[in-house]
Amino acid sequence: MADILIIDVWADNVHKEFTRIRDVFQRYPYIAFDTEFPGFVHPSNSRAGAEIYYGHNKANVDSLKLIQVGLTFDDEFGSLPTNQYGQQIALQINLCDFDPSWDRYSMEAMNILRISGIDFEKNHTKGVTSQTLADSLASARLVSNPPVHWVTFHGTYDTAYLVKLLNSCTLLPDALSTFLSMVNRIFPNFYDAKHMVHHHYV
Template sequence: MLEPPSPRSQGGIWAHNASEEFSWIRVAITTLQCRWITIDTEFPGVIYRPTAEAIRSGDAVEERYNVVKKNVDELKLIQLGFTLSDSHGNLPDFATEFRYVWEVNFKGFDASSDPHAPESIELLRNQGVDIEKHMAEGVNYKPFAELMYQAGLINEGMNWVTFHGCYDFAYLLKVISFEQRLPENVESFYSKLRLYFGKFYDVKHMAKFCEGLFGGLDKIAATLKVKRVVGKSHCAGSDSLLTWQVFTALCHYCYSTNSLLAEVSDVLHGLQSVTPVEQKVIPAMYNPYLEHRLIQMPVYSYGSSLSLIEYKEVTS
């Protein structure tokens, strides 16, 4: 029988522990019914940018997708974080005092020879990403993709959550489809996403229909009074957990019914040509009755690794 990893072990998934960690991920999906997965990626920035016209235009979806494609085709994924949850919002604990969040560290990117945006790599280094350790001990892309399939992560029964997720899904699609290049157009891209990932939600896209919510992940989290409780920004495991917390808050405040949530599914921010729903208003955002529902959300205190998050239930 597998023993849950020790909270004193070093954080994240590396080549030496990838098979064991993914065995636990399979348990979370098949036994604990964790069918919601929130992802975040870290990559070497962008080296191609959209034109000013594409930024201004609401109809230049194909041009914006081409920019994503050019970057992802040429660059390499550095890190993937993901948070698993069941339909009640519970993270897996495997009968321990910890909740588990995963961070995969990839081997493949070489800062001395691979194309990248220098400021992005500097930012990742400042946030604690050890690029050299990735090269020595990271997980290769092909074995990772195989582990994803074996664990049951790639199937139509999963629900995926991202924040501004076009690059997250683009990199993940590139890796799990064993392709070097993304589909040629945005329609084919979306078809591939539906084939591999089932349903997906982009929190950035969802937030734009809610009054008073704008900006990046940390800005929206602060507006909703959702605190980052583990790690740092621009670390994939930490960002995936914060994205899941913000998604949960949005479901409380703005998308309280399945029909409302369905209207914003399967669309990625920046790669949509039409607005699927009218603007919504978060009802009484600071009403104490609603606020206590956020206070009752689990709080996770940072343990000694990003894979292991100590769990404390907070009662009102």
């Protein structure tokens, strides 16, 4: 597979990149997504019951802010959109809301993110606001649109953070059933590849 060019999205090019997305998303309606966030500040036990585990997830997502969102667009054959040079591209959207001098985080996660190349000061001063990203995803018709397929891998937290962002809310709903209704409304076609493999759907 050819190398993929990762395009960093900042406040000064977010509109340009989402204009590109609006032009191509009907040909590339499968969106793989991933998020980066500052770790976990509340204990979480995936072996607890569904309602309890959701409560653990909610406590963390409510307390923390997104740092980065990655989006990769594919067609049904796994091909990605290309730039003017024929390079396959994916987006890395850098958000500005997280301020490490004020907001909560896990030191272990922060160290890992720094090693991976995230510049927290640059994100905070030049990144995209969560509201701008939410508006851009909506205006590009990428959410609440059945022909668009959203794909993640072990994306419990990734999904929760995007639901929080797209609903412009500071807190997720208390009830798991309400949260799942929000997921179904925002992502009518949604797949978690880890869940599919675990249940032998692929």
